[in-house]
Amino acid sequence: MEIAVISGKGGTGKSSISAAFASEHDKIVLADCDVDAANLYIIFEPEITEKSSFIGAQKAEIDYSKCTNCGTCIDYCRFDAIKFDNGKVVINEIFCDGCKLCSRICPENAISMIDNAENLLLSGNFRHGKMVYGRLAPGEENSGRLVNLVRDKAKKIAEQNNIETIIIDGPPGIGCPVISTITGVDHVVVVTEPSLSGMHDLKRTLELTNSFNLKTWVIINKFDLNSEFSDKIVEYCNHEGIDVLAKLPYDKQIVDAMVNCKSITEYLPDAEIVKIIKIALNKIINF
Amino acid sequence: MEGKILTDKSLKIAIASGKGGTGKTLISTSMFYAIQEKYENSVLLDCDAEEPNSLLFFDASLKESLKVVQKVPVIDTDKCVYCGKCHDYCEYNAIFIIPPSRIIKVIEELCHGCGACSVACEYDAIIEKDTEVGRVNLFVTDNGMNLVEARMKSGVMSPVPVIKAAHKSTSDKDIVIMDSPPGTSCPFIQTVVEADYVILVTEPTPFGLSDLKQSVNTLKTMHKQYGVVINRAGLGDTKVYDYLKSENIELLAEIPFDKEIAILYSTGKIVAAHDDNLKALFMKIFESIYNSYGNSGNQR
């Protein structure tokens, strides 16, 4: 079973909740799909047994010994990546989308595509089972692809080791990496905060999960920071037919746990919040 | 307006953080609020196009909504001979083709609108249509504050075209305060590439430090100027401070963890509008950046 934990915006405590979920069981595969800011390895310090890299997007590069400065490529590039700079045709690699069109149309064959950054896929053992995570090279666009690789690897490891539950910590937003994270999972848990912007992000996120027809649950984190908005969120979820899985109180100990490189479950196994998280996870698993 | 000055320099500041939720929006809305009274021709630009929510903090009305479109190919199956050249030219696997069965399909979600397939086709079988990928919304408040948001359409893969369009729509402004998308991937890069200075917001926790390092490394390769604001100071540990010292990165300010601030923010209030100390602090940060990194001559 794949359970994805996401939140419209980061900073809602999503990773802390994923970490707590992952600590509930002793045989789990934890997939950190927040490839742009993978963080769970900090808490769990996995022992890496496998590391592979793959090349991301390519970028165009001009060979000036061939270029005649004709400017044809400028007209073809749809990403405004090629310009005259002091009379010389130059490619701005930040804007280059790697579409390769300039290299195909250059009459002098002066443009070639070069490999850009290296993305990493890492996996190994941690104290509650197996862990997989990705590291996106800075500026890389194709994070959806890396998310898919992380998920595939997690599924493979789960199969090989007879592990039933995969916990996925997802990226923020509603774009390509999030879509890749939730496509085809069994459960999506959306973590939100009781604030005006939290509510706004939640609606946009639920729009997305609805369009994918996924079993969706909502966790309101730090619900006691603003009970008025908490109530509004509950009301909204009821109206939309979405289950509010849990309401977690604000607890400073979550940060303390993190500073000590532990999940809250490991740090304070008897805390009230840990009990609520445990019930929440069981509710999903037994659904 | 009285008290406002016409700026003799232009400046674009991006407020960013590795992860969302570190207080990036709190700082961008507050800084903009603090400076707009004095600096004429300024704008708050929300580039977090997947989840724009700066506007929630202002009572503003929509002035103009610009549609952002991207081109996608349409294949004329009467003319198509299923040669497959368009498929070969597409670097994004957006054209699906099975020649023996005479099946060809454009997968619009994967298409980047690069135009390569149209160039490839020798049979004049591809035309292009516009498809909406989002909006750039221009707002103004009663007292003349300018706000712009880039808003990606739900289900679209990349916010980059909307972010680029949003930059263009604010090019006539002297002061631009940008709320950047989280992370260090494409949307972040396309936002900060336009900035003269980047303020990185972080928390004094291990997660915060890990994200900060990644942001700093990215900005270094881009040769950008940047400094750091530590939000929720007092929580967590001191490793972020050690890192800043060892890397010689300027600590612009610390904002203490304060339940009052959290409550103001959570109810959609601009913190600087209710807290004079913070308002003065944001003004001070802005002016020191303005004096050092503003583009004089206003050659925009």
Ligand code: SF4
């Ligand atoms: S099309 Fe080729 S030859 Fe012409 S300016 Fe571009 S790189 Fe140079």
Ligand code: SF4
């Ligand atoms: S590869 Fe595409 S995006 Fe990059 S410079 Fe060439 S035409 Fe422009």
Ligand code: SF4
């Ligand atoms: S426009 Fe570019 S990305 Fe879109 S289908 Fe054609 S070649 Fe592929």
Ligand code: SF4
């Ligand atoms: S290149 Fe033109 S003719 Fe060939 S398969 Fe594509 S659309 Fe059809």
